[in-house]
Amino acid sequence: MQTASPGNRPYLLLLPAAILLIVFMAIPYLNILVTSFRNPGQGTPYADGYTLMNYARIFSSPLYQGQLFNTLWIGIVTTFATLVIGLPVAFQLGRADLRWRGLAYGIVLSPLLVGIVIRSYGWTILLGNNGVINRTLINLGLTEYPLPLMYNSLGIIIALVHVFLPFMILPIMSAVQSIDPAVVSAARSLGAGRATVIRRILLPLAMPGIQAGCILVFVLSLSAYVTPAMIGGLRVKTMAVTVVDALLDTFQWPLGAALALMLSAIGAVIVMIFARATRMKWKVG
Amino acid sequence: MTKVTIRNLTKIYGQAIKAVDSISLEIPSGEFVSLLGPSGCGKTTTLKMLAGFESVTSGSIAFDGDDVVAVPPEGRDIGMVFQNYALFPHMTVRGNLAFGLEMRKVPKAEMQRRIDATLDLVQLGPYADRYPRQLSGGQQQRVAIGRALVIEPRILLLDEPLANLDAKLREEMRVFIRDLQRRVGITTVYVTHDQAEAMTMSDRVVVMFGGKIAQQAPPSDIYDYPVSREVAGFVGQVNFIDGFVASVDGDLACIETPFGPAEVPAKTRGRGSAVTLALRPEAIDIVPDTAGHGIPATVVSSYFSGAILDYTLAMADGTKVDVKTIARTRFEPGAQVRLSVDAHRFWPIEAA
Ligand SMILES: Nc1ncnc2c1ncn2[C@@H]1O[C@H](COP(=O)(O)OP(=O)(O)O)[C@@H](O)[C@H]1O
Ligand SMILES: [Mg+2]
Numbered sequence: 269m270q271t272a273s274p275g276n277r278p279y280l281l282l283l284p285a286a287i288l289l290i291v292f293m294a295i296p297y298l299n300i301l302v303t304s305f306r307n308p309g310q311g312t313p314y315a316d317g318y319t320l321m322n323y324a325r326i327f328s329s330p331l332y333q334g335q336l337f338n339t340l341w342i343g344i345v346t347t348f349a350t351l352v353i354g355l356p357v358a359f360q361l362g363r364a365d366l367r368w369r370g371l372a373y374g375i376v377l378s379p380l381l382v383g384i385v386i387r388s389y390g391w392t393i394l395l396g397n398n399g400v401i402n403r404t405l406i407n408l409g410l411t412e413y414p415l416p417l418m419y420n421s422l423g424i425i426i427a428l429v430h431v432f433l434p435f436m437i438l439p440i441m442s443a444v445q446s447i448d449p450a451v452v453s454a455a456r457s458l459g460a461g462r463a464t465v466i467r468r469i470l471l472p473l474a475m476p477g478i479q480a481g482c483i484l485v486f487v488l489s490l491s492a493y494v495t496p497a498m499i500g501g502l503r504v505k506t507m508a509v510t511v512v513d514a515l516l517d518t519f520q521w522p523l524g525a526a527l528a529l530m531l532s533a534i535g536a537v538i539v540m541i542f543a544r545a546t547r548m549k550w551k552v553g
Numbered sequence: 554m555t556k557v558t559i560r561n562l563t564k565i566y567g568q569a570i571k572a573v574d575s576i577s578l579e580i581p582s583g584e585f586v587s588l589l590g591p592s593g594c595g596k597t598t599t600l601k602m603l604a605g606f607e608s609v610t611s612g613s614i615a616f617d618g619d620d621v622v623a624v625p626p627e628g629r630d631i632g633m634v635f636q637n638y639a640l641f642p643h644m645t646v647r648g649n650l651a652f653g654l655e656m657r658k659v660p661k662a663e664m665q666r667r668i669d670a671t672l673d674l675v676q677l678g679p680y681a682d683r684y685p686r687q688l689s690g691g692q693q694q695r696v697a698i699g700r701a702l703v704i705e706p707r708i709l710l711l712d713e714p715l716a717n718l719d720a721k722l723r724e725e726m727r728v729f730i731r732d733l734q735r736r737v738g739i740t741t742v743y744v745t746h747d748q749a750e751a752m753t754m755s756d757r758v759v760v761m762f763g764g765k766i767a768q769q770a771p772p773s774d775i776y777d778y779p780v781s782r783e784v785a786g787f788v789g790q791v792n793f794i795d796g797f798v799a800s801v802d803g804d805l806a807c808i809e810t811p812f813g814p815a816e817v818p819a820k821t822r823g824r825g826s827a828v829t830l831a832l833r834p835e836a837i838d839i840v841p842d843t844a845g846h847g848i849p850a851t852v853v854s855s856y857f858s859g860a861i862l863d864y865t866l867a868m869a870d871g872t873k874v875d876v877k878t879i880a881r882t883r884f885e886p887g888a889q890v891r892l893s894v895d896a897h898r899f900w901p902i903e904a905a
Contacts, residue, residue, distance in 0.1 A: 450639035456626040457633040459656030472643045550643040
């Protein structure tokens with residue numbers, strides 16, 4: 269459907285958004301790009317002159333490569349886990365005959381109402397060696413020693429899944445809600461049972477939401493700082509944590525910029541590959 | 554082909570909403586039946602119960618004598634066409650047609666053959682690889698019909714399938730669907746609130762009001778011999794004319810009316826009792842005042858609508874009468890004219 273164009277210069281309406289985007293996105297990114305090629309400084313953020321050394325350091329350092337790989341791994345596993353947990357929830361919440369829709373919305377959104385620091389702190393209380401989960405398991409006699417749930421990737425993933433679940437559920441839910449119930453009726457009258465309807469009709473039609481949710485959670489996981497910092501501690505560092513260290517602690521802005529760009533670039537490539545693989549021909553062109 | 558038998562079918566939503574109220578209907582194999590009635594009279598609910606999408610409160614539905622009330626939709630072998638088409642947006646035209654055949658595990662070669670034949674039938678051959686959103690409304694409609702027919706269902710159900718099309722296309726599709734149904738010979742139930750649609754397409758029209766069947770008959774009988782004011786009014790414009798029984802002679806009664814005597818089938822009412830007669834506007838002719846015969850009347854309004862002129866006239870006693878005529882002489886409002894009536898077109902409705 270075509271919406272009426274305001275006057276004969278509709279692109280003028282894009283101007284404010286374009287200016288905002290340039291000022292707050294393009295310029296900072298350019299700045300980071302330039303910084304990543306600067307010489308490291310002594311006691312200053314950076315020194316005069318330009319170099320490829322920062323990138324060379326990353327490519328020759330197993331530590332940084334390991335962190336990069338681990339960050340991507342955490343992102344992928346978190347995305348997959350939120351999808352597995354969120355999909356059935358979203359399908360239930362998206363049903364046309366859902367009662368208490370307001371309440372359901374509230375429950376899904378409620379984690380977002382509590383600040384991310386508080387939520388992450390909550391997880392440290394649950395996951396620690398003396399935490400609620402381990403105490404319970406030990407008291408029940410299910411384990412003798414506390415399970416390693418904190419200061420590792422598993423703990424980070426558990427907390428991230430909780431934090432980002434709404435970002436998976438909401439887009440899928442809205443995609444499911446927009447499916448015409450008559451389409452489901454049509455499939456059933458053509459001989460499809462409930463399972464077939466889910467597999468052949470609902471899942472493909474919810475794909476735009478699934479795609480959006482996965483990209484959202486993946487990107488958020490890659491750039492997450494607070495949760496990995498609090499739960500990973502000094503033991504496990506994701507790229508975002510290392511970047512912040514480089515910027516604030518060790519005062520190596522060029523290296524931090526290069527690391528940040530590497531992460532963004534690899535993340536963008538993965539998102540592009542994913543979007544391409546899940547492209548929906550019936551939607552585009 | 555399949556015979557459908559509906560007995561005392563009732564649907565109550567919640568505690569008290571009687572959407573369908575004990576309807577009984579026998580649809581012979583291969584017949585095209587329309588459910589006609591105003592919005593909210595229970596047409597869609599009836600269709601949904603036939604398809605199995607809605608549970609039955611009481612009563613029975615049988616296909617060829619087998620009760621299907623407990624059979625889920627996927628087991629009923631029904632072709633259904635929805636008002637908004639309900640095509641699968643993520644499948645091409647071919648994919649939409651293939652779906653039902655895949656559910657039936659039809660072998661590949663046979664599937665191709667049937668899809669191609671159906672694409673021909675609904676004239677969509679060149680569009681086989683398009684997605685629904687790349688098609689016009691009329692084309693989407695034909696995909697929906699093709700998808701329902703390709704599975705060679707026992708019964709075809711259509712719920713206001715033409716409501717979303719523009720007037721010209723709607724008339725084309727009426728003929729298209731009717732021809733198709735004749736060729737395939739499938740038992741068809743067609744839901745509509747458009748009386749012209751029901752009249753032109755159906756073997757039989759079932760008029761519904763408030764969840765009940767008011768009358769079921771062939772289209773011309775519904776039009777000429779309506780059982781009630783409501784039915785008469787719903788299937789076209791009508792004049793209600795009051796008269797009284799002048800004499801009864803066997804099966805025929807002679808009714809005295811302002812238009813002169815009318816002979817109609819006698820009901821069990823004696824001489825002198827009041828009767829209301831229905832008279833269609835096109836059963837009345839307008840002649841110039843100078844003709845010297847006919848009942849005097851004054852033109853109140855006249856509208857030109859293409860094929861016909863649409864008049865409202867006032868009789869001497871003030872009664873308003875609607876007249877439709879194909880004559881091209883136009884009488885202006887205020888003109889004195891005379892009305893001549895085809896006396897065979899009177900039909901008794903009910904006592905006044
Ligand atoms: N799911 C439902 N719940 C409650 N009432 C309904 C439902 N569906 C239909 N009705 C009511 O049943 C009556 C018949 O509806 P419907 O069969 O859709 O009418 P039609 O198709 O003739 O317009 C209407 O009064 C409608 O409001
Ligand atoms: Mg309806």
